[in-house]
Amino acid sequence: MFDIEGYYEAKSVEDAVRLLAEHEDAQIISGGTDVLVKLRDGKDAGGSLVSIHEIRELHGVRLQEDGTLEIGPATCFTDLTNDPLIRRYVPYLGEAVDTVGGPQVRNQGTIGGNVCNGATSADSAATLQTLNAVVVLQGTDGIRRVSVTEFYTGPGRTVRRHDEVCRAIEIRPEDYAGFTGCYMKYGKRAAMEIATLGCCVRVKLDQEGRTIKEARIGYGVAAPTPIRCPVTEAALAGCSVEDDRIYEMIDSGVLGEVRPRSSWRASKEFRMQLISEMARRALKEAIRRSLNGEAPGVAAQDGKGGDQAC
Numbered sequence: 001m002f003d004i005e006g007y008y009e010a011k012s013v014e015d016a017v018r019l020l021a022e023h024e025d026a027q028i029i030s031g032g033t034d035v036l037v038k039l040r041d042g043k044d045a046g047g048s049l050v051s052i053h054e055i056r057e058l059h060g061v062r063l064q065e066d067g068t069l070e071i072g073p074a075t076c077f078t079d080l081t082n083d084p085l086i087r088r089y090v091p092y093l094g095e096a097v098d099t100v101g102g103p104q105v106r107n108q109g110t111i112g113g114n115v116c117n118g119a120t121s122a123d124s125a126a127t128l129q130t131l132n133a134v135v136v137l138q139g140t141d142g143i144r145r146v147s148v149t150e151f152y153t154g155p156g157r158t159v160r161r162h163d164e165v166c167r168a169i170e171i172r173p174e175d176y177a178g179f180t181g182c183y184m185k186y187g188k189r190a191a192m193e194i195a196t197l198g199c200c201v202r203v204k205l206d207q208e209g210r211t212i213k214e215a216r217i218g219y220g221v222a223a224p225t226p227i228r229c230p231v232t233e234a235a236l237a238g239c240s241v242e243d244d245r246i247y248e249m250i251d252s253g254v255l256g257e258v259r260p261r262s263s264w265r266a267s268k269e270f271r272m273q274l275i276s277e278m279a280r281r282a283l284k285e286a287i288r289r290s291l292n293g294e295a296p297g298v299a300a301q302d303g304k305g306g307d308q309a310c
């Protein structure tokens with residue numbers, strides 16, 4: 001049994017916003033894989049739930065006219081990984097959420113819940129950081145867009161206000177076109193394991209495939225919130241992919257930009273080792289994928305899934 005005061009099934013985003021504004025004790029429930037576990041533990045007991053599970057517009061992935069990918073926050077991980085747009089344009093995001101829990105959790109847990117729970121260990125976090133994903137929030141004051149790089153304010157805390165519903169996560173063409181990427185997760189076992197560390201590295205190479213035009217490095221659990229490593233990213237730009245010093249630059253760079261802690265899962269020292277090792281491996285794989293011709297263009301709205309040159 002769960003100790004809840006009321007349960008409200010929202011019919012639309014507007015309805016969910018109204019219900020949250022009317023019930024100060026209410027929180028959103030989407031897949032419930034975080035909310036119900038906490039309720040069972042006695043946290044948030046006696047409060048109310050506003051379900052957004054039946055709001056159809058919050059499910060699935062769509063393409064906007066300008067090539068922006070619009071991810072419905074109530075899309076479960078399994079659907080996200082298998083979505084044709086995700087597979088073509090941001091496959092490493094699908095790979096990242098495919099490391100969550102086990103099949104049951106991936107069929108139930110949603111990308112919106114993974115972002116809005118504010119956890120630095122969330123498996124989508126490092127990748128969404130490197131994608132400069134935009135969190136679209138709708139509340140009583142209207143709609144606002146917040147970059148995911150500005151979204152987190154502390155462990156389990158975000159800028160989202162009580163009455164705001166995440167209605168989409170947007171990925172703009174300039175943030176995916178021409179890039180390849182790789183997400184790596186370290187956990188003590190292969191499944192049903194919260195990340196000890198998560199790392200995503202993405203690269204855009206020049207046309208000849210010789211030089212890094214742009215690199216992006218994101219981490220989960222390398223700090224109290226998900227982070228990027230802008231100094232190392234800037235240092236990698238313009239470097240030759242054949243120059244092994246890029247891997248030394250990772251070591252000397254990222255270790256100065258992270259703030260990991262010791263926890264029962266791992267010591268700070270072990271996390272530091274993971275931080276450089278995983279970034280090196282992810283960089284290598286992202287470059288390999290790029291040289292293999294896997295970088296997409298801008299998604300075209302021709303209904304045929306074709307790309308425009310970027």
Ligand SMILES: Cc1cc2nc3c(=O)[nH]c(=O)nc-3n(C[C@H](O)[C@H](O)[C@H](O)COP(=O)(O)OP(=O)(O)OC[C@H]3O[C@@H](n4cnc5c(N)ncnc54)[C@H](O)[C@@H]3O)c2cc1C
Nearest residue numbers: 028030031032033034035100101109110113114122123166
């Ligand atoms: C056994 C088990 C294993 C797990 N393993 C992993 C793992 O390996 N990696 C990982 O990252 N996570 C893991 N999780 C955690 C969880 O599955 C994820 O965080 C999941 O993404 C939560 O999504 P949900 O839809 O179930 O969220 P919910 O529990 O419904 O909600 C989570 C939070 O987000 C808020 N919320 C949800 N949707 C919205 C929205 N649209 N707008 C505003 N606020 C919203 C809720 O109010 C709540 O605060 C695991 C959980 C379990 C139970």
